[in-house]
Amino acid sequence: MAIDPNAETRTDARGTRADVKRDREVELYVEGADWETVVDAVEDETLTVNMGPQHPSTHGVLRLVLELDGEVVNKLTPIIGYLHTGIEKSAEFRPWVQGTTFVTRMDYLAPLFNEAAYSMGVEKLLDIEVPERAQAARVILLEFNRIASHLVWLATGGMELGSTTMMVFGFREREHILDLFESQSGLRMNHAYIRPGGLAQDVTDDFVQRCETLLELLPRKIAEYEDLLLRNPIWNDRLRDVGHIDAQTCYDYGITGPLLRAAGVPWDLRKSNPYSGYEQYDFDIPTESAGDCFARFLVRIEEMRQSMRIIRQALDTLPGGPVMVADKRIAWPSQQSLGPDGIGNDPEYIRHIMGESMEALINHFKLVTQGFTVPAGQVYVPIESPRGELGYAMTSTGTNKPYRVHVRDPSFVNLQAADVMSRGHMVSDVVVVVASLDPVMGGVDR
Amino acid sequence: MSELYVPSPTHGLTGGSVSLQDIEARVLGAFPEVTADVVRDELTLHVAPELLVEVMTFCRDDEQLSCELLADLAGIHWPAGDHIIERQASTTGWPEYRVSREHGAIEVNYILRSVTRNHWFRLSVATPDDAPALPSVTGIYKTANFHEREVYDFFGVEFTGHPDLTRILMPDDWLGHPHRKDYPLGGVEVDYKNDKFIPPPNQRDLREVVD
Numbered sequence: 069m070a071i072d073p074n075a076e077t078r079t080d081a082r083g084t085r086a087d088v089k090r091d092r093e094v095e096l097y098v099e100g101a102d103w104e105t106v107v108d109a110v111e112d113e114t115l116t117v118n119m120g121p122q123h124p125s126t127h128g129v130l131r132l133v134l135e136l137d138g139e140v141v142n143k144l145t146p147i148i149g150y151l152h153t154g155i156e157k158s159a160e161f162r163p164w165v166q167g168t169t170f171v172t173r174m175d176y177l178a179p180l181f182n183e184a185a186y187s188m189g190v191e192k193l194l195d196i197e198v199p200e201r202a203q204a205a206r207v208i209l210l211e212f213n214r215i216a217s218h219l220v221w222l223a224t225g226g227m228e229l230g231s232t233t234m235m236v237f238g239f240r241e242r243e244h245i246l247d248l249f250e251s252q253s254g255l256r257m258n259h260a261y262i263r264p265g266g267l268a269q270d271v272t273d274d275f276v277q278r279c280e281t282l283l284e285l286l287p288r289k290i291a292e293y294e295d296l297l298l299r300n301p302i303w304n305d306r307l308r309d310v311g312h313i314d315a316q317t318c319y320d321y322g323i324t325g326p327l328l329r330a331a332g333v334p335w336d337l338r339k340s341n342p343y344s345g346y347e348q349y350d351f352d353i354p355t356e357s358a359g360d361c362f363a364r365f366l367v368r369i370e371e372m373r374q375s376m377r378i379i380r381q382a383l384d385t386l387p388g389g390p391v392m393v394a395d396k397r398i399a400w401p402s403q404q405s406l407g408p409d410g411i412g413n414d415p416e417y418i419r420h421i422m423g424e425s426m427e428a429l430i431n432h433f434k435l436v437t438q439g440f441t442v443p444a445g446q447v448y449v450p451i452e453s454p455r456g457e458l459g460y461a462m463t464s465t466g467t468n469k470p471y472r473v474h475v476r477d478p479s480f481v482n483l484q485a486a487d488v489m490s491r492g493h494m495v496s497d498v499v500v501v502v503a504s505l506d507p508v509m510g511g512v513d514r
Numbered sequence: 515m516s517e518l519y520v521p522s523p524t525h526g527l528t529g530g531s532v533s534l535q536d537i538e539a540r541v542l543g544a545f546p547e548v549t550a551d552v553v554r555d556e557l558t559l560h561v562a563p564e565l566l567v568e569v570m571t572f573c574r575d576d577e578q579l580s581c582e583l584l585a586d587l588a589g590i591h592w593p594a595g596d597h598i599i600e601r602q603a604s605t606t607g608w609p610e611y612r613v614s615r616e617h618g619a620i621e622v623n624y625i626l627r628s629v630t631r632n633h634w635f636r637l638s639v640a641t642p643d644d645a646p647a648l649p650s651v652t653g654i655y656k657t658a659n660f661h662e663r664e665v666y667d668f669f670g671v672e673f674t675g676h677p678d679l680t681r682i683l684m685p686d687d688w689l690g691h692p693h694r695k696d697y698p699l700g701g702v703e704v705d706y707k708n709d710k711f712i713p714p715p716n717q718r719d720l721r722e723v724v725d
Contacts, residue, residue, distance in 0.1 A: 320654050322584055341632070461625070471590070472590045481661075
């Protein structure tokens with residue numbers, strides 16, 4: 069097992085200590101020999117261990133290369149790219165509106181945030197204003213999505229620390245939120261529901277009722293999670309004083325979102341750069357000063373409560389009207405009747421394009437086959453996703469397809485700090501650190 | 515790693531805002547070579563590659579600008595020639611757009627953000643696409659590490675001074691830089707069972723010209 073590949077006389081796999089050349093760096097291969105011989109052959113105690121890409125605690129296909137001194141992490145190198153799907157490149161070959169179906173698959177735990185940011189980028193390039201009803205419905209859906217994302221974080225984080233009860237609870241409540249999304253968009257995830265110009269369809273009649281039911285259910289459940297975890301000695305021991313990162317380091321590593329807020333900086337794009345009507349709603353930015361994993365837990369729990377406050381206000385003031393811009397060059401009419409399954413054709417509209425107006429038919433045909441064109445220019449649209457600043461840098465050259473769509477995914481940026489956060493901690497704390505970062509590999513690798 | 519930071523009440527939206535005009539005047543006052551434009555309420559500062567590190571350090575350390583975050587870093591490839599096709603404005607009514615370039619370029623955009631003063635702006639740097647090279651800004655913002663590796667991976671830009679400039683999203687042995695516009699779509703050899711090549715997608719037939 070202990071073999072120096074540079075050694076002039078390569079001995080067999082069970083070579084003894086004397087066979088290993090001492091003056092060169094020793095490279096070790098574990099090939100089923102006695103552990104004692106490995107330990108004897110190592111001069112310094114640093115051991116490089118590969119963790120992932122297939123590992124239950126790495127949230128997908130994240131690979132971590134750990135340099136260990138005994139049980140203590142000296143260095144952590146995240147290796148990514150296993151889930152790279154070339155979404156940014158693919159989007160360059162599809163009409164603008166089809167981009168929503170791509171970007172929603174990036175950060176699959178917060179799909180609506182991707183759609184919203186992408187659509188807002190297109191809208192900024194087009195210089196159009198989305199109807200108020202669509203804006204308010206977007207806010208409601210986004211905040212529910214934030215809660216769902218935090219619930220998954222709580223569930224998977226709990227599972228990694230051995231709290232399978234938390235996992236079942238978290239996924240159970242998330243399923244209710246996904247049911248709401250399904251009733252609106254037809255899909256639990258990857259909705260492509262928020263489109264440039266507004267929403268794909270108007271929210272259904274029982275939308276408000278479903279939201280009310282959830283708003284009644286979720287506070288009780290979140291109180292339950294706190295009962296379960298807040299004074300749980302294992303949860304406290306594992307999370308407190310682990311993965312500490314201060315605000316200046318956050319700045320250095322470009323970290324935003326709950327991690328920055330847990331380090332004491334009340335920075336939230338919904339407050340500082342309001343979009344989609346967030347300025348109308350009254351909510352707080354939860355912050356903690358400790359900057360450790362427990363602080364992030366507290367921040368995320370409180371964010372779920374603040375999200376519900378926003379949803380409450382948005383529901384109370386949900387305006388009527390269309391959910392899509394009236395410009396026929398960008399979208400077809402939004403107030404179309406639907407079949408009982410939520411899809412289907414509107415007889416009124418079919419009669420209009422098939423029987424009444426040739427121009428309407430041409431327009432409809434071109435809109436469906438070629439899409440609309442977008443004025444040239446470039447924009448950067450940041451929004452506050454559950455993981456931090458989600459930015460879309462989009463470039464148009466005036467055609468019907470994006471010239472370049474670049475996504476600044478918060479998971480991608482935050483993951484770099486896993487190194488500084490886990491240095492000096494035990495291997496078991498690496499699991500906690502990665503969980504507290506809440507990376508979604510679909511977003512990291514894109 | 516930085517020294518321990520104690521959060522102060524001056525952080526988070528309390529530094530006093532600065533208008534885009536003031537930012538522009540501030541940077542242009544210190545660096546007259548920089549040019550600026552404001553489109554769609556977004557300030558873009560065009561910086562020469564050799565000035566990049568200096569300008570970015572100034573933006574981070576200056577009291578008025580205090581850009582704590584490098585929010586984003588991304589490349590765009592603008593190949594030489596008449597690649598962007600003119601579009602007729604007859605039916606859609608949008609302004610027409612035509613670009614013809616003598617030299618291809620890779621444009622790298624840096625989004626700088628101030629948390630304390632709540633503003634952001636863009637630094638735009640261009641480098642020739644046949645031998646793209648830029649100074650690394652990892653010494654100013656550590657977050658640039660992954661971003662620069664991504665731009666290297668996708669566009670082939672050599673960031674001089676980067677501690678570990680390797681591919682990040684594509685496999686290590688990948689040939690070519692896939693986000694360049696001259697990179698072929700399809701025809702890449704893969705280990706499929708029955709076919710060694712992916713057929714080029716027919717979405718390319720959907721022309722960039724609309725009308």
